[in-house]
Amino acid sequence: MKQGINRRRFLAVTGAAAATVAAGPTFAKVGNGRTLKMRNLHTGERLNTAYWSGSDYDSAGLKQFNRLLRDHRANESTRMDPKLFDIVYKLKEKLNYNGEVEIISGYRSPKTNAKLRAAGRGVAKRSYHTRGMALDIRMPGVPLSKLRQAALDLRAGGVGYYPKSNFVHVDTGPVRRW
Numbered sequence: 001m002k003q004g005i006n007r008r009r010f011l012a013v014t015g016a017a018a019a020t021v022a023a024g025p026t027f028a029k030v031g032n033g034r035t036l037k038m039r040n041l042h043t044g045e046r047l048n049t050a051y052w053s054g055s056d057y058d059s060a061g062l063k064q065f066n067r068l069l070r071d072h073r074a075n076e077s078t079r080m081d082p083k084l085f086d087i088v089y090k091l092k093e094k095l096n097y098n099g100e101v102e103i104i105s106g107y108r109s110p111k112t113n114a115k116l117r118a119a120g121r122g123v124a125k126r127s128y129h130t131r132g133m134a135l136d137i138r139m140p141g142v143p144l145s146k147l148r149q150a151a152l153d154l155r156a157g158g159v160g161y162y163p164k165s166n167f168v169h170v171d172t173g174p175v176r177r178w
Helices: 007-023 059-068 082-094 110-118 144-154
Strands: 034-040 046-052 101-105 134-138 158-162 167-171
Touching: 034 059, 034 082, 046 059, 046 082, 059 082, 082 134, 082 144, 082 167, 134 144, 134 158, 144 158, 144 167
Parallel strands: 034 101
Antiparallel strands: 034 046, 101 134, 134 167, 158 167
16 A cells, blocks of 8 residues: 555644644744843843844853853853743743843752752752753833733743742743742
């Protein structure tokens, strides 16, 4: 029997592909550059630079963001997951926010994570912060509950809500909430 593509097989394959695309967040890799303004609240450092050049991630911009988001306690940095920047960018678009994104926490070294965990700070043992896959953020002037809802609507990863500490956690892990 010949294994060529027939109409039924074609529709099954294209339908599955369309469903896959529609199921998750799409961060198109075409178009203009993307710039983010961020401020690390622990170091006071600011950055206003492109992380996307229009057709691909901008390696020079990503290096600057990696430095900004370093573990300030250990002065260590890592390669942050570029999808985090897509999430923050999409949040800014969704909320029509043009200000500076305040960073409460970016990368945490395993040693720093263990110290914070031992101090009873509610830190996860296998935190996505230690893998460069998480940010704790806020956007001045945007109600925290609105930021949380916008992050949940993206369905792009984990979203944690910390109103007493005044931040929202976003990560590029599985879609979940707490």
